[in-house]
Amino acid sequence: MAKCNVKPAEGKLGVLVVGNGAVATTFMTGVLMARKGLAKPIGSMTQYDKMRVGEGADKKYLHYDQIVPMAKLDDIVFGTWDVYPANAFESAMNAEVLKEKDILPVKEELEAIVPMKAAFDHNYAKRLDGENYMKGATRWEMVENLRKDIRDFKAKHGCSRIVVLWAASTEVYVPVNEQIHDTLEHLEAAMKADDKEHIAPSMCYAYAALQEGAPFIMGAPNTTVDIPAMWELAEKTQMPIAGKDFKTGQTLVKSGFAPIIGTRCLGLSGWFSTNILGNRDGLVLDEPANFRTKEVSKLSTLESILVPENQPDLYTDYFHKVRINYYPPRNDNKEGWDNIDIFGWMGYPMQIKINFLCRDSILAAPLCLDLVLLSDLAARAGRHGIQRFLSFFLKSPMHDYTKGEVPVNHLFQQYVMLKNAIREMGGYEADEAID
Numbered sequence: 001m002a003k004c005n006v007k008p009a010e011g012k013l014g015v016l017v018v019g020n021g022a023v024a025t026t027f028m029t030g031v032l033m034a035r036k037g038l039a040k041p042i043g044s045m046t047q048y049d050k051m052r053v054g055e056g057a058d059k060k061y062l063h064y065d066q067i068v069p070m071a072k073l074d075d076i077v078f079g080t081w082d083v084y085p086a087n088a089f090e091s092a093m094n095a096e097v098l099k100e101k102d103i104l105p106v107k108e109e110l111e112a113i114v115p116m117k118a119a120f121d122h123n124y125a126k127r128l129d130g131e132n133y134m135k136g137a138t139r140w141e142m143v144e145n146l147r148k149d150i151r152d153f154k155a156k157h158g159c160s161r162i163v164v165l166w167a168a169s170t171e172v173y174v175p176v177n178e179q180i181h182d183t184l185e186h187l188e189a190a191m192k193a194d195d196k197e198h199i200a201p202s203m204c205y206a207y208a209a210l211q212e213g214a215p216f217i218m219g220a221p222n223t224t225v226d227i228p229a230m231w232e233l234a235e236k237t238q239m240p241i242a243g244k245d246f247k248t249g250q251t252l253v254k255s256g257f258a259p260i261i262g263t264r265c266l267g268l269s270g271w272f273s274t275n276i277l278g279n280r281d282g283l284v285l286d287e288p289a290n291f292r293t294k295e296v297s298k299l300s301t302l303e304s305i306l307v308p309e310n311q312p313d314l315y316t317d318y319f320h321k322v323r324i325n326y327y328p329p330r331n332d333n334k335e336g337w338d339n340i341d342i343f344g345w346m347g348y349p350m351q352i353k354i355n356f357l358c359r360d361s362i363l364a365a366p367l368c369l370d371l372v373l374l375s376d377l378a379a380r381a382g383r384h385g386i387q388r389f390l391s392f393f394l395k396s397p398m399h400d401y402t403k404g405e406v407p408v409n410h411l412f413q414q415y416v417m418l419k420n421a422i423r424e425m426g427g428y429e430a431d432e433a434i435d
């Protein structure tokens with residue numbers, strides 16, 4: 001790490017998770033179990049991946065923490081907010097993602113993670129009926145309460161740094177409003193005027209986190225930090241932001257599979273994706289307004305990999321449809337089907353079918369860990385604003401659309417971006433090779 005000028009990862013890292021549901025508790029339980037040596041954090045890039053640095057005789061394959069100073073699992077202290085009062089142990093048991101034997105050894109630590117009162121508005125997630133929220137609070141009061149929660153947590157646990165991660169329900173779709181979400185001044189005015197229509201509760205969390213000097217990560221498809229006003233705040237506070245929507249099951253497959261079609265110059269006439277899902281996330285997404293937020297995020301993946309303008313013969317007018325169906329018997333075990341209609345030589349049609357029987361929270365938990373640790377790294381490296389190198393972990397990666405930037409959805413291009421950012425932070429040369 002000779003040339004690396006990232007600040008060391010000293011002291012405790014407070015990880016404040018918004019939402020204490022299936023994803024959050026699977027993440028927390030896995031970290032607590034892993035640090036006792038009772039489980040392995042499989043799927044986590046920061047814990048497993050090795051990447052090349054240097055070339056020729058200087059070539060080495062190193063883990064991320066051998067290149068840049070990373071916080072250790074032992075340094076993490078968890079906190080949470082949720083609409084339901086259940087502690088992380090009760091919530092992990094209720095979620096039924098993990099077996100009892102994988103939760104009980106860390107029961108005490110999980111019981112100590114008790115949700116703080118949520119900044120919540122029933123109109124943003126109609127299917128939730130929990131009572132543990134700041135009743136009657138205006139948007140600005142929410143901000144102030146959340147800022148105090150962050151400060152109190154930091155002091156109580158002696159944390160040197162905080163990261164705030166949204167792993168709460170998907171809110172109803174809030175379209176970007178050019179008069180309100182354009183500047184920090186307008187955003188703050190709307191918060192102070194208690195504008196419930198344009199200020200989602202998630203925006204209060206993001207605003208509070210950034211003002212308290214904590215990176216903010218949006219794990220749901222909410223547009224929360226995907227607006228110029230929040231970019232301005234991230235610049236002002238010199239904090240990193242990342243989002244949106246964890247890239248877990250079907251979209252992971254899509255962003256890894258679509259390049260096969262594109263790279264071989266095959267044509268696409270349609271891609272139909274459907275899912276069944278029975279957890280609380282599935283319940284919330286059964287509400288059309290909440291699903292709209294998810295749909296916008298899921299649809300964006302293909303369009304930037306198989307681009308009609310670049311290849312009109314191959315990708316003009318393909319039909320892309322994404323569906324999520326709430327089906328309780330499967331709980332967190334999502335089943336996804338993809339039917340892909342492609343065409344080849346002289347336009348002859350062919351089909352590909354993919355059936356992915358995945359576990360949603362098992363795929364999301366390592367992304368939570370990586371996004372948290374890499375955002376903390378980015379903050380110590382002095383990086384601020386949208387962290388495009390984290391696109392690898394996200395379904396609908398943020399990019400500055402006001403400057404004509406396009407998102408990178410191609411999994412392997414994202415992987416190169418991830419590694420180059422780590423190389424640069426570690427004082428090595430960036431390059432375009434895939435290893």
Ligand SMILES: NC(=O)c1ccc[n+]([C@@H]2O[C@H](COP(=O)([O-])OP(=O)(O)OC[C@H]3O[C@@H](n4cnc5c(N)ncnc54)[C@H](O)[C@@H]3O)[C@@H](O)[C@H]2O)c1
Binds near residue numbers: 020082
């Ligand atoms: N698991 C995946 O593969 C995956 C992938 C991408 C995105 N996500 C997103 O991650 C989020 C979490 O998923 P999950 O399966 O854990 O859902 P979940 O329903 O089990 O947990 C979400 C929790 O958030 C709480 N919540 C809702 N609004 C809140 C607020 N304003 N403040 C505090 N808490 C609030 C709910 O009460 C609930 O306990 C969802 O938005 C989901 O869309 C999940």
